Amino acid sequence: MSGEQRSVGAHIHAQELVMFTTAHVVGSFSVDDIAAARSFYSETLGLAVREGMMGNLVITFGSGAEAFAYVTPDHRPAGFTILNFVSDDVEKSVDELNAAGVVAKIYGDDDLADMPGNDAKGIMRDEDGVAQIAWFRDPAGNVLAVVTGEDPS
Numbered sequence: 001m002s003g004e005q006r007s008v009g010a011h012i013h014a015q016e017l018v019m020f021t022t023a024h025v026v027g028s029f030s031v032d033d034i035a036a037a038r039s040f041y042s043e044t045l046g047l048a049v050r051e052g053m054m055g056n057l058v059i060t061f062g063s064g065a066e067a068f069a070y071v072t073p074d075h076r077p078a079g080f081t082i083l084n085f086v087s088d089d090v091e092k093s094v095d096e097l098n099a100a101g102v103v104a105k106i107y108g109d110d111d112l113a114d115m116p117g118n119d120a121k122g123i124m125r126d127e128d129g130v131a132q133i134a135w136f137r138d139p140a141g142n143v144l145a146v147v148t149g150e151d152p153s
Helices: 034-044 090-099
Strands: 026-031 048-051 057-060 066-071 081-087 123-125 132-137 143-148
Touching: 026 034, 026 081, 034 048, 034 057, 034 066, 081 090, 090 123, 090 132, 090 143
Parallel strands: 026 066, 081 143
Antiparallel strands: 048 057, 057 066, 123 132, 132 143
């Protein structure tokens, strides 16, 4: 086998890949109503939202990362968390979401049987009470979360 050939499963270093660069990566998710999504992400959550290609939305987060929201006629809400918003005070964030009309208790304890229970506000805490997460939905039914943690940047 020459030095140019590789067996299946051989480790390839990232710098060897030339298909695309990772300097700017944009996630995407579907919604069923672009106007409702624009209002929710910009007015309710306070994020920068602009019109993107073909009338879809580009949502910009505080870090500069972006997500692309697009309409699909057969939209099915994501049953898993598509965005995690890191907060240094999950309880305060949940209170602010609730004040804005967003329900943060979307799961009952039976829905999370293999995890610690969540409180009346929908906040789940680890055994030490340190790690916290609360899930909520966007107008299209996609699952989002506010979670404690350090800024990964």
